[in-house]
Amino acid sequence: MKRKIALVLSVVALSSLGGGVYAHAKTTPVAYVSVDINPSIELSVNTFDQVISAEAYNEDGEKVLEDTNLVNSDVDDAVKNIITNAVSDGYIKEDGTSAVEITTATDKDNVATKLDESLKQIADKSLEENNIEATVETQNVALARRDEARTLGITPGKLNLIQKLQELDPTISVEDYKSSSVKDIQKKTKELKKINNNEETTVKDDANTGGNIESGANQDAVTEDKISNSSSKSNGNGSVKKEENSDSSSKKEENATAVEKSKDNSAKTQKQSDNGNSNSQNGNKDKNKNN
Numbered sequence: 001m002k003r004k005i006a007l008v009l010s011v012v013a014l015s016s017l018g019g020g021v022y023a024h025a026k027t028t029p030v031a032y033v034s035v036d037i038n039p040s041i042e043l044s045v046n047t048f049d050q051v052i053s054a055e056a057y058n059e060d061g062e063k064v065l066e067d068t069n070l071v072n073s074d075v076d077d078a079v080k081n082i083i084t085n086a087v088s089d090g091y092i093k094e095d096g097t098s099a100v101e102i103t104t105a106t107d108k109d110n111v112a113t114k115l116d117e118s119l120k121q122i123a124d125k126s127l128e129e130n131n132i133e134a135t136v137e138t139q140n141v142a143l144a145r146r147d148e149a150r151t152l153g154i155t156p157g158k159l160n161l162i163q164k165l166q167e168l169d170p171t172i173s174v175e176d177y178k179s180s181s182v183k184d185i186q187k188k189t190k191e192l193k194k195i196n197n198n199e200e201t202t203v204k205d206d207a208n209t210g211g212n213i214e215s216g217a218n219q220d221a222v223t224e225d226k227i228s229n230s231s232s233k234s235n236g237n238g239s240v241k242k243e244e245n246s247d248s249s250s251k252k253e254e255n256a257t258a259v260e261k262s263k264d265n266s267a268k269t270q271k272q273s274d275n276g277n278s279n280s281q282n283g284n285k286d287k288n289k290n291n
Contacts, residue, residue, distance in 0.1 A: 038181035103157030
């Protein structure tokens with residue numbers, strides 16, 4: 001009898017323990033799923049993919065959750081209801097310009113991967129059922145990122161979007177786009193990227209222009225060097241020719257001088273000869289007179 005009582009007590013204890021573990025797992029979140037359109041809503045999800053709580057981060061989120069109980073529902077169904085309500089309330093437009101950002105915050109990689117895939121499919125299917133086209137993006141972050149965003153009063157998904165803006169324009173603050181829709185933030189991001197790309201292109205063009213100018217200057221310098229070298233060669237040849245002409249002129253002058261000297265010598269010799277003949281004739285005349 002005592003053994004039966006002990007066995008019953010053991011079963012009860014195990015059942016209580018098991019029930020306690022189950023209850024703990026059922027009420028303990030392992031991930032947080034945020035849905036941003038402009039309504040921003042966060043769902044806490046347990047290990048069974050069931051919603052533990054749903055919290056609105058702005059007034060638009062409160063409107064979407066109005067008269068809707070998502071607690072204890074499957075997370076896929078909860079996201080589907082959120083999107084359907086957002087369409088009904090006019091937050092997702094029929095013109096295809098709206099954007100939905102779904103972010104999973106968890107430190108469990110397997111949970112993040114599973115939720116990313118399933119929630120993207122659920123969101124696309126829900127939009128299709130409502131005959132709406134919209135951009136759906138999913139991402140996952142660590143729980144620390146979720147804590148950081150929560151201190152700013154926004155979801156981690158919206159914080160990521162705003163920080164992308166800040167990378168393009170450091171003057172932007174979280175408060176500037178805290179209440180903006182995902183569509184407007186993404187639009188601003190595209191505008192800033194376009195501006196930055198144009199500025200980079202302008203800088204590159206200026207750099208290329210500067211390089212062309214420098215290249216042109218180098219070419220001009222080379223041309224001037226060629227002209228200078230050509231002139232130097234020309235002047236050098238001219239100098240040689242001038243020296244040759246000078247030597248030739250000198251030789252001609254020497255020859256002319258020699259000829260003149262020769263003529264002078266011949267003239268002197270002739271004169272001396274004439275003087276000699278004259279003296280001889282005078283001597284003969286004197287002799288004849290004496291005789």
